[in-house]
Amino acid sequence: MNIADMMGALRRRWYVLVAGLLIAVAAAYGAWTVVKVDYTRTATQLMLPGPGTIPEDANPFLYVGGLSQAADVLTRKMGSPDVLADVTETYPDAEITVTRDPLSSGPVLLITAVSESDADAGRAVDELVTLTDTTLREIQSTEGIPDDERITLVTLTQDEKGVVGMKNRMVAAGGAAVGVGVLTLLLVALIDGLARSRSRRRGRRRRVPPALVVAEDEAGTAVEGVREDDDLDDDDEHSADTAEDAQDDRLPEPAARVP
Incomplete structure (x- = not known):
């Protein structure tokens, strides 16, 4: 078509x-x-070097360039289901991710929580901000890093209100x-x-000629049509004969000849 x-x-x-x-x-x-809207909340954290790894009274933000590998290690650790188990069990409907911030070239972590409840998304982000700091300290404590050389986390941004998603x-x-x-x-x-x-099928049946030879399943209908046409022909002949007889009866008889 x-x-x-x-x-x-x-x-x-x-x-x-x-x-x-x-x-x-x-x-x-x-x-x-039926489909509900979702709310997205985010937070970003920056890694800073320990005071023992930079010159005295130096600006720590100028020495964050070498912490990218440490940020990758922390994000990999935060991606473990065992680490996020407490948060995911508390907020089972929330979608939680901890990754490197793609908009930054520095050691910046991006925490995202998506939920149908704005309040749940906000509380999940709060717990994740605390959890990342705790996890970083545990990693460094396990490795026996001195306190003055340990990397710290500083919260840069944290949403106070969720972004409504209509997708x-x-x-x-x-x-x-x-x-x-x-x-x-x-x-x-x-x-x-x-x-x-x-x-179209009805139209074909109406246009079947009287003398047409048709298939066996349609023979009854076609023969009946032929018979009806023959009867019509006989009626026409009978009417013609009757008309001729009536006309003969109306003609006057010829007068007798006088000798």
């Missing part, structure tokens, strides 16, 4: 199209209502509407095709 045929089918079966559009709108609204809602509503729309088009094409096929 090409575009022209499809447009014709939509015009002929407009009632199916209207019903499909109404159902599509209802499905999109239902998906929009899931939009995807669900759009998918529902598109799905119902496609099904409507298929239904229109199916109904129109069946109706037109039925009409």
Whole structure:
């Protein structure tokens, strides 16, 4: 079926199209209502070198360039399910990630929590900020690093209010509407095709000639049509004979000749 045929089918079966559009709108609204919005909260932390590893009274922010490897080690440690077990059990519906900040070239950690509850996302970020600092101190304590040489974490940013995410809602509503729309088009094409096929079959049956030899399953109908045509022919001949007899009766008899 090409575009022209499809447009014709939509015009002929407009009632199916209207019903499909109404159902599509209802499905999109239902998906929009059922799917909830999510809230995203983030926090960033910067690694600073220990005071014993830099010159006295020096600015520690000028010596963060060599801490990128330490940041990779900490993010790998924070990615372990065992480390995040307490937070994930407390907030099972939250999506939690701790990675390097892709927008920064320095040793900056990016903590992200996504949840359907803004409050839960905020509390999860608070616990993660504390957990990263605790985990870093445990790693350095295990390695026996002196206190004055230990790396510390400084919180740079932390969201006070979550960012509302509408992506899931939009995807669900759009998918529902598109799905119902496609099904409507298929239904229109199916109904129109069946109706037109039925009409063509009826037209062929009406146009069968009386003398046409047909298949065995249609012989009864065709023979009956031939018989009806023969009866019509006999009736026409009988009517013609009756008309001729009536005309003969109306003609006057010739007068007798006088000798």
